[in-house]
Amino acid sequence: MARRTIVVLLIIAFASLAAAQTIYRTPDGQERKIGNPNYDGRFVFTRIRYGGRGLFGFGGYGGGSWNHDYPAADFYISDALETLTRMRVNAASTNVLDLEDNRIFDNPVLYVSEPGYWRISDKGAGNLRQHLLKGGLVIFDDFEHQDEFDNMAAQVAKALPERRWIKIDIAHPIFHSLFDLKKLDVPHPSVDVEPDYRALFVNDDPNDRMLALANHNCDIAEYWEWSADDRFPVDVTSGAYELGVNYIIYAMTH
Numbered sequence: 493m494a495r496r497t498i499v500v501l502l503i504i505a506f507a508s509l510a511a512a513q514t515i516y517r518t519p520d521g522q523e524r525k526i527g528n529p530n531y532d533g534r535f536v537f538t539r540i541r542y543g544g545r546g547l548f549g550f551g552g553y554g555g556g557s558w559n560h561d562y563p564a565a566d567f568y569i570s571d572a573l574e575t576l577t578r579m580r581v582n583a584a585s586t587n588v589l590d591l592e593d594n595r596i597f598d599n600p601v602l603y604v605s606e607p608g609y610w611r612i613s614d615k616g617a618g619n620l621r622q623h624l625l626k627g628g629l630v631i632f633d634d635f636e637h638q639d640e641f642d643n644m645a646a647q648v649a650k651a652l653p654e655r656r657w658i659k660i661d662i663a664h665p666i667f668h669s670l671f672d673l674k675k676l677d678v679p680h681p682s683v684d685v686e687p688d689y690r691a692l693f694v695n696d697d698p699n700d701r702m703l704a705l706a707n708h709n710c711d712i713a714e715y716w717e718w719s720a721d722d723r724f725p726v727d728v729t730s731g732a733y734e735l736g737v738n739y740i741i742y743a744m745t746h
Contacts, residue, residue, distance in 0.1 A: 514526045516563055518567065518568075519721060520720030520721070526586065529584070529587070534581055535573065535579055535581045536585060536586060537570045537573075538587040539566055539587065539588050539602075539603050540589060541558045541588050558606065558610070559588070561605065561716065561717040562588070563586060565717040566586040568716045568717065569713075569716050569737075570583040570586060571583050572716075572736065573737060577737065579741075579744065590616070591612065591615075591619050596620075596628075600627065600628050600743060602630040606634050607647065608635040608636070611647060612651070614650075617650040620652075621651040621652060624652065625703075627701075628743075629703065629742075630703070631707070632704070632706045632708075634707075634713060635709075636680065636708075636709050637709075641706070641708050644706065652692060652704075655696060655703065657706065658692070658698055659689070660691050666691075666705070666738060666739060669741040669745065670734075670737055671737065678710070679728070682711070683709070683711075685709035687707070688708040688710075689705070689706070690708060691704060691706065692704040701746055702746065713736075714732075715728065715733070716733065719733070
């Protein structure tokens with residue numbers, strides 16, 4: 493499917509969301525109701541909340557680091573999954589959960605924004621470990637430079653001290669799970685850095701199941717958040733959607 497067609501389909505789909513708790517207006521002017529839905533077996537995009545406000549003291553809806561690009565990005569990638577795949581998706585809702593909350597076990601894919609400023613509690617580390625070893629995947633996005641990667645890795649090591657980060661490239665199956673990507677060509681939207689993809693695997697084997705994915709030097713959710721206007725080139729925005737959809741399809745099938 494052509495990238496421009498993907499973006500057009502998504503913008504059309506944005507008007508279909510409904511029902512939750514708090515009214516929010518997306519960048520394209522649509523009203524959304526945000527709040528964690530009751531579990532009903534459908535996939536719900538699940539963002540992890542944590543303390544701290546990050547280097548610049550701001551984030552997404554309500555401030556912070558964990559919610560950078562929230563909630564627009566979360567709704568828009570949910571629409572992408574509903575529009576472009578055969579997954580059963582609750583596109584009307586998204587989750588915001590703490591790692592200490594056992595409801596994370598109802599949601600196979602967890603998303604963490606700006607993990608360069610993230611801190612994990614002992615209970616959170618225990619829950620994250622159980623979640624990943626039971627078959628889950630955690631995606632880290634929107635962080636740059638080595639010090640931020642080092643912080644993220646140190647926090648993850650509290651949950652999975654035995655695993656090591658392995659660099660992956662376009663040859664890995666996660667980049668071909670739905671969209672057959674030919675190259676990794678989605679740049680960071682605001683920082684001049686080289687995107688770097690790394691992952692944790694069962695048995696430290698890239699042919700085994702992936703446990704965690706780090707979009708280092710990347711911020712694909714920024715493209716999702718602003719996909720309803722012309723802030724970024726349409727092909728790059730579609731590329732960010734292709735990455736996100738591929739990640740989730742891969743997690744749900746491995």
